[in-house]
Amino acid sequence: MLKKLILVVLCLTLTSCGYNSIQGLDEDVKAAWSEVENQYTRRADLIPNLVTVVKGYASHEKDTLEGVIKARAEATQTKLSVGDLSNAEAFSKFQQAQGGLTQALSKLMVVVERYPDLKANTNFRDLQSQLEGTENRIAVARRRYIGAVAEYNKKVRFFPTNLTAKYLLGVQVRETFKADEGKSEVPKVEF
Secondary structure, three states: OHHHHHHHHHHHHOOOOOHHHHHHHHHHHHHHHHHHHHHHHHHHHHHHHHHHHHHHHOOOOHHHHHHHHHHHHHHHHOOOOHHHOOOHHHHHHHHHHHHHHHHHHHHHHHHHOOOHHHHHOHHHHHHHHHHHHHHHHHHHHHHHHHHHHHHHHHHHHOOOHHHHHHHHHOOOOOOOOOOOOOOOOOOOOOO
8 A cells, every 4th residue: 555655745746646647538539439429420321311312222131131130220229339349248248239230231232223213312422422422430530539639648667657457546548440341241233
């Protein structure tokens, strides 16, 4: 106990104990995560409209449409709270659910290529454009989150702020996205 007290006093007397900067970076990570969640929610909200429009043109593509609906349901049910951003298993589960939805949407776009009338439909084109914009926003939000986590993790791991992080605040490094989303199966286009 005395060692901890001495360590805390020593950390507080250091000019760069990092308490405030760790707190600030933690808030940056939380804000960046909120934006990631916001964009994933936007994508999930667009999908039912997209599926409805495609259903009218390609009703016999039932398996693909059901796959999209199932992937959307799984992605929206898999939540990751700010408190779980240091939990590698929970983060991986969230990323897998979102990756499954990305794959299902890719398959849906391949199906769409077979229906020229569908591609000409104004509603579909608008929804596809919104979905493409949302995918870009997701990429930007993820990139910002990765940057915020990198800054936070550096502060938590570098000396002497790591002493403040570990002994005074009890915080850990945060998880970040990995580049494995959608890698398992590439949709095949057949002519």
